[in-house]
Amino acid sequence: xxxxxxxxxxxxxxxxxxxxxxxxxxxxxxxxxxxxxxxxxxxxxxxxxxxxxxxxxxxxxxxxxxxxxxxxxxxxxxxxxxxxxxxxxxxxxxxxxxxxxxxxxxxxxxxxxxxxxxxxxxxxxxxxxxxxxxxxxxxxxxxxxxxxxxxxxxxxxxxxxxxxxxxxxxxxxxxx
Numbered sequence: 001x002x003x004x005x006x007x008x009x010x011x012x013x014x015x016x017x018x019x020x021x022x023x024x025x026x027x028x029x030x031x032x033x034x035x036x037x038x039x040x041x042x043x044x045x046x047x048x049x050x051x052x053x054x055x056x057x058x059x060x061x062x063x064x065x066x067x068x069x070x071x072x073x074x075x076x077x078x079x080x081x082x083x084x085x086x087x088x089x090x091x092x093x094x095x096x097x098x099x100x101x102x103x104x105x106x107x108x109x110x111x112x113x114x115x116x117x118x119x120x121x122x123x124x125x126x127x128x129x130x131x132x133x134x135x136x137x138x139x140x141x142x143x144x145x146x147x148x149x150x151x152x153x154x155x156x157x158x159x160x161x162x163x164x165x166x167x168x169x170x171x172x173x174x175x176x
Contacts, residue, residue: 030090031104032118035083037125041149042072042080050175057170066176075173078155079145082113082130109135125149138162151175 029036055064069075084093084104092111093104104116112134119127132143139161146154155171 029085031084031093031095032102032116033083033085034116034128034130035080035085037128038076038079038147041147042076045069045072045076045175053174053176055170055172057168057172059168069173076147076153078143079128079130079147079153082116082132082145084113084116 049068051066052069053064053066054069055062057063073080084106089106089108089111092108093106093116096103096105100119100121102116102118102120106114112132113130114133115129115131117127117129118125119129126148128145128147130143130145132141132145134141139159141157141159143158144154144156146152152172152174154173155169157169158166159169160166
């Protein structure tokens, strides 16, 4: 009988526990949600099945093709990977905002994304530009990513591996 009373006392205690329901929580982002934005763009572009005039330039040698991108997730993956909302990066970016431009800048050596700039007109994004830099004892790399919705994307990479010559890559995709 005593066991039953304890059980009756424990039931309200368990009922009073606040179990967090993930659907009740809003996924708060400290900075602009690049990952979310580009995942939506990838889905939109995948569905649109557009023809892209794509130019790849490696150390000055250009190759141009007109094609349909089969895997936009892979094509724009570097933009998704540049998301600045990593928990460990919270508070590491200086934020400046005007009516038309948002800038997120970090000088932390451990953070590879150095700057994100989003230009907009009202709520419509016009341009996203991302600067990434990685430097260590053997390797230096700088990437500049530019995205104009419904128009073009550009990925420029400079890479220098110690004891080897510098390599420069550019991928330019113009949407038709």
